[in-house]
Amino acid sequence: xxYKDRKFTRILNITNILYILLWLVQLMPDNTVxxxxxxxxxxxxxxxxxxxxxxxxxxxxxxxxxxxxxxSIISTVFTALLLWILATAxxxxxxxxxxxxxxxxxxxxxxxxxxxxxxxxxxxxxxxKGYLTAVVxxxxxxxxxxxxxxxxxxxxxxxxxxxxxxxxxxxPYAIACLPYYSMVSTFVIFVASFxxxxxxxxxxxxxxxxQYIDSANVLNVNVISRIWNVIxxxxxxxxxxxxxxxxxxSFILLTSAEMIGGSSGxxxxxxxxxxxxxxxxxxxxxxxxxxxxxxxxFLINKLEKYLLRWKAK
Amino acid sequence: MNKIEIKHITVNYADKGSxxxxxxxxxxxxxxxxxxxxxxxxxxxxxxLLSILEGIxxxxxxxxxxxxxxxxxxGTDRGVVFQQYSLFPWxxxxxxxxxxxxxxxxxxxxxxxxxxxxxxxxxxxxxSFKNKYxxxxxxxxxxxxxxxxxxxxxxEILLMDEPFGAIDAKNRTVLQExxxxxxxxxxxxxxxxxxxxTHDIDEAILLSDRIVMMSASPGKVYKEITVPFxxxxxxxxxxxTREYGLFxxxxxxxxxxxxxxxxxxxxxxx
Numbered sequence: 001x002x003y004k005d006r007k008f009t010r011i012l013n014i015t016n017i018l019y020i021l022l023w024l025v026q027l028m029p030d031n032t033v034x035x036x037x038x039x040x041x042x043x044x045x046x047x048x049x050x051x052x053x054x055x056x057x058x059x060x061x062x063x064x065x066x067x068x069x070x071x072s073i074i075s076t077v078f079t080a081l082l083l084w085i086l087a088t089a090x091x092x093x094x095x096x097x098x099x100x101x102x103x104x105x106x107x108x109x110x111x112x113x114x115x116x117x118x119x120x121x122x123x124x125x126x127x128x129k130g131y132l133t134a135v136v137x138x139x140x141x142x143x144x145x146x147x148x149x150x151x152x153x154x155x156x157x158x159x160x161x162x163x164x165x166x167x168x169x170x171x172p173y174a175i176a177c178l179p180y181y182s183m184v185s186t187f188v189i190f191v192a193s194f195x196x197x198x199x200x201x202x203x204x205x206x207x208x209x210x211q212y213i214d215s216a217n218v219l220n221v222n223v224i225s226r227i228w229n230v231i232x233x234x235x236x237x238x239x240x241x242x243x244x245x246x247x248x249x250s251f252i253l254l255t256s257a258e259m260i261g262g263s264s265g266x267x268x269x270x271x272x273x274x275x276x277x278x279x280x281x282x283x284x285x286x287x288x289x290x291x292x293x294x295x296x297x298f299l300i301n302k303l304e305k306y307l308l309r310w311k312a313k
Numbered sequence: 314m315n316k317i318e319i320k321h322i323t324v325n326y327a328d329k330g331s332x333x334x335x336x337x338x339x340x341x342x343x344x345x346x347x348x349x350x351x352x353x354x355x356x357x358x359x360x361x362l363l364s365i366l367e368g369i370x371x372x373x374x375x376x377x378x379x380x381x382x383x384x385x386x387x388g389t390d391r392g393v394v395f396q397q398y399s400l401f402p403w404x405x406x407x408x409x410x411x412x413x414x415x416x417x418x419x420x421x422x423x424x425x426x427x428x429x430x431x432x433x434x435x436x437x438x439x440x441s442f443k444n445k446y447x448x449x450x451x452x453x454x455x456x457x458x459x460x461x462x463x464x465x466x467x468x469e470i471l472l473m474d475e476p477f478g479a480i481d482a483k484n485r486t487v488l489q490e491x492x493x494x495x496x497x498x499x500x501x502x503x504x505x506x507x508x509x510x511t512h513d514i515d516e517a518i519l520l521s522d523r524i525v526m527m528s529a530s531p532g533k534v535y536k537e538i539t540v541p542f543x544x545x546x547x548x549x550x551x552x553x554t555r556e557y558g559l560f561x562x563x564x565x566x567x568x569x570x571x572x573x574x575x576x577x578x579x580x581x582x583x
Contacts, residue, residue, distance in 0.1 A: 211398035217369050218393040219416040229412065233403035310403045312448035 010058050015071050018078035019051045025085055031092040035101050042106035047081060050074050100280045105287070108280040116269070116288055123254060123265040124292070126182060130189025131250045135243055138194050142201025142242075143227060146235075152206055159202065163195035167253055171260060185257040185265075192253040193246030200242025204235025237311070240304045247300060251293055266292070314381070315342040316470065316506040317366070322375035324361055334531035335361050336372070341525055341534055345469075346504040348496065350517035351525045352568070358532025359510045363474050366508060367393050379470065389417045392463035396475040399459035400447045406434060407443040410462045417466035433465040434458070437491060453484035457491070464495060464505075471507045477516065489516055490548060496520075497545045514564050518557070519548055526567060536567055 026044065030036045057070045081102055087093045089101035109116070145155045167188055174184040208231055216230045232239075258267025270285035324336040336358040343349045351359045364370040366377060368387035376383045379390065392413075393399070400409045410430040414421060434443050437457040447455050456476055463471055476492075477485045496505065511517050517524050521540055528535040541560065542551060551557050 209398070211395070212401065214367075214369050215393075215395070215399055215401065217387050218367050218391070219413055220387050220389045221416060229404075230401065233401070236403075310405075310446040310448060 013071065015051075015054050015075040015078065018075055018082065019047065022047050022078060022082055022085075025082060025090065028090050030089050032089055032096045032101065034096070034104060035089040038103065040103045042110060043081070043085070043103045046102075046106055047078065050077060097277075098279050100283065104280050105283045109284045109287070112281065112284065116266075116284070119264060119266050119269045120288060120292060123258065123267065126185045126258075126265065127189060127250060127254050130186040130254075131193050131247065133186075134190045134193040134246060134250075135197050138197030138242065138246070139201050139232075139239060142198045142239075143205045143231065143235075145198075146202045146205025147227075147231070155202065159195065159199045163199055167192040167249070168256055171257060175261065181261050181263065185254060185262060188253045188257050189250040192249040193243075196245035196249065197239070197242040200238045200245070201235065204238030205231055207238075208234040237308055240300075240308070244297075244300065244304075247296065251289075255289065314345070316345040316347070316380065317343040317508070318378040318381075319343075319362075319366075320376050320378065322362065322365060322372045322377065324358065324365070324370075325373045337531040337533050339375070339527075339532065339534055341537060343506055343508060345506055347523065348504075348507045348509065348521045349523050349525060350509045350511055350521040351527060352511055352514065352517045353527035353532070353535075354529055354568075355512065356532075357527040357529040359527055360474055361532070362527075363472055363508065363510050367391065367472055389466070390468055391470045391472055392417075392466045392468040394456070394459045394463050394471070394473045394476045396478045397452075397455075399462070400455055402447045405444050405446055406439060406450065406458045406461075407431065409447070409458055410434060410465050413462040413466045417468060429465050430461075433461040436464070436495065437461045451484075453480050453488060456480060456488060460488075460492065460495070469506060471505045473507065473509045475510050475512070477513075478511070485513075485516075486548070489519055493520060493546060493548075514561065514568065515552075518542075518561060518564070519546060519551065524564070526564075538564065538567075 022043075026040055030038070051074075054070055054074045057067055061067050061070070084102050088096070088099055089103065145151055170191055171184065171188055174187045175181070178184050178187060212230055212234050216226050221230065254265070255267035255270075258265040259271040262268040262271075266285055266289050270282055270289075273281035273285070319339060319341055322336055322339040323334070326333045326335055339358075339362060351362065353359045361370065365372050366384075368384055368391070378384070400406075401412070404412060407427065407430050410433055411423075411426040414426045414429055431440070431443060434440055437460055439454060439457055439461070442450060442454060447458070450458065460476070463473075477488050480488060496507065498504070507521075509517075509520060518540055524538045524540060525534055526536040526538065527533065541556070
């Protein structure tokens with residue numbers, strides 16, 4: 001009986017219902033100039049691809065968790081898509097030129113894909129340079145500062161002052177000092193993500209439980225091994241808080257910097273087309289940024305889960 | 314020759330301007346291969362004394378000699394088991410033990426470390442738990458791993474600071490018997506020298522050759538008592554003997570006698 005129930009919900013569930021609804025909506029007449037008389041190829045391909053992924057997971061995914069995650073993500077995307085189609089192409093509630101239908105946006109995405117890939121790679125490259133430098137130097141300097149007792153107090157004050165300054169204010173300074181604009185973006189990302197990583201590492205390291213230090217001491221652990229095997233693992237969860245915060249800041253700064261004066265990257269893409277009022281491309285840019293951020297956040301969370309697998313659940 | 318000689322150890326703390334004496338002129342010695350328990354009520358400085366032996370604390374006055382040489386800081390000649398948190402939570406049971414071995418025996422290969430680690434985890438009955446992290450083990454199992462690590466490091470001296478203090482009564486008995494078995498071992502020749510801090514009288518009698526009783530504020534050696542029971546000991550048999558009962562009563566009256574003296578020797582409501 002139970003098994004049957006499960007089989008039943010594997011077919012009749014919210015995601016599949018939404019998929020059918022999406023098809024039915026396609027049959028409704030279009031109400032906007034650009035959408036009229038057009039077969040919605042891109043929308044259909046997109047939603048069917050998602051549905052295919054969902055079906056594959058529900059048939060072959062043995063982990064309940066994976067199935068549930070897929071179900072909730074895909075059904076959310078379907079709901080958003082459904083509302084978007086209804087509000088634009090079908091009922092034309094919103095301003096047609098500012099809010100294009102998903103079909104037009106997806107078509108644009110397909111047309112611009114090679115350019116978008118280049119822009120995304122350029123953004124990621126800038127991000128990687130600035131963010132990784134900040135993470136490495138933040139962890140090293142933060143640990144050193146956290147371990148030296150004399151420096152502790154003064155560093156805590158200086159850090160709490162400096163990390164409150166929005167890094168975007170350094171842009172004019174960086175433009176004046178650095179030879180290439182790409183270096184400006186990298187520098188600003190570095191500053192933005194350095195402080196959270198540094199201050200979290202610093203507080204994590206200076207607050208390592210004395211018991212672990214004693215344990216390491218009675219085992220006669222040398223300095224390098226003590227840092228690598230005891231202090232860093234003990235403050236790892238705080239370091240990750242800093243890294244996550246830093247990543248969030250660095251995205252804000254990356255796109256801002258690209259929009260202010262860059263000549264490549266997703267932020268530049270959005271900025272460039274907003275000058276022409278090309279809202280299809282603006283939405284494409286926003287969606288691409290959203291997807292990239294989600295993927296990176298997902299990856300960093302996976303890494304965190306793996307490295308902190310020893311923690312009690 | 315005595316393995317450990319504790320000479321005139323005094324520890325003073327400055328506490329809000331006033332001087333607080335935690336230990337005053339503590340002197341006693343531990344023979345090679347001897348199992349000595351330090352017993353006393355909480356606050357008598359027994360753990361402070363052990364932390365000086367471990368090398369993580371320094372006395373205000375006095376010295377501790379090991380094999381005739383004064384100790385300077387921590388050393389891999391002493392294996393330590395704390396009451397809690399001896400293990401690193403980010404290392405599996407096996408890696409915790411292997412890490413200790415690596416520290417004690419420089420230059421030992423990884424494969425060799427793992428082999429010794431497995432062997433000692435097997436001795437404490439945790440063979441099938443070797444890949445678990447401390448958070449996945451019960452308190453008793455964590456102490457078993459800590460004991461396995463201390464033993465696997467193969468140090469001549471073992472310092473244990475209330476290792477079973479945070480374990481429930483049933484598991485504590487099991488662990489005491491395990492420690493007794495591992496320490497008495499087969500080869501009686503090169504037994505480890507153990508200094509064991511506890512507040513449990515039965516534990517002290519069962520395990521030790523000699524008991525050093527301490528009194529509080531300031532912490533001093535109150536009495537040294539030799540435990541007269543033959544080894545190997547068996548708890549079930551031992552506790553039924555008349556001698557055990559008498560000896561235990563004697564210790565208890567000494568222990569509480571000390572408290573009564575401190576309070577004033579008149580009315581004590583227990």
